[in-house]
Amino acid sequence: MLERKEYATILAFDVKVTPEARELADETGVKIFITDIIYHLFDQFKAYIDNLKEEKKKEATKDAVFPCVLKIMLNCIFNKKDPIVLGVDVLEGIAKVGTPICIPSRDFIDIGRIASIEINHKQVDIEKKGQKVAIKIASTNVEEQQKMYGRKFEIDDELVSHISRKSIDPLKSNYRDDLFIEEWKLVVKLKTLFKIQ
Incomplete structure (x- = not known):
């Protein structure tokens, strides 16, 4: 999933992430979301995806021409x-x-x-x-x-x-x-x- 940044994620619900796993994720470019409340996990991931979309829009603004x-x-x-x-x-x-x-x-x-x-x-x-x-x-x-x-x-x-x-x-x-x-x-x-x- 490293080819598509938005999907290079791990959603960790009510589990501990070892320091080794976190270090490996940082090295490979994988984002880890950790929470004890499932709704907060969803909100964090959605905010992350929305932020990536906005970044892509900003990058595309110079090339995209509206009709x-x-x-x-x-x-x-x-x-x-x-x-x-x-x-x-x-x-x-x-x-x-x-x-x-x-x-x-x-x-x-x-x-x-x-x-x-x-x-x-x-x-x-x-x-x-x-x-x-x-x-x-x-x-x-x-x-x-x-x-x-x-x-x-x-x-x-x-x-x-x-x-x-x-x-x-x-x-x-x-x-x-x-x-x-x-x-x-x-x-x-x-x-x-x-x-x-």
């Missing part, structure tokens, strides 16, 4: 060049800070990553379908020419999260329960759009 489709709102272009600041309507999915944004209608041109999201003058990290928010999109590549609103894209262009196979896999393995069915359907729709196998 979203954004519509630029009329008269809500606050800054046309890097960083681009726009008012958008979240048409589908989840807008999340760090999401790479591209424009499929313009040959999938990348315009940067969402650097911040603001709703009612308050910073948030994530917003879902149906919300109208202001987003700041910062360029990710300094050497590349800046993508400017009015030149590279217009108000009718939809902004879409730029997903890839590399971003879908950590999303599936770490955020499966955090996305609703309609958001997974959007992932499938975007896979077709980006021709991802």
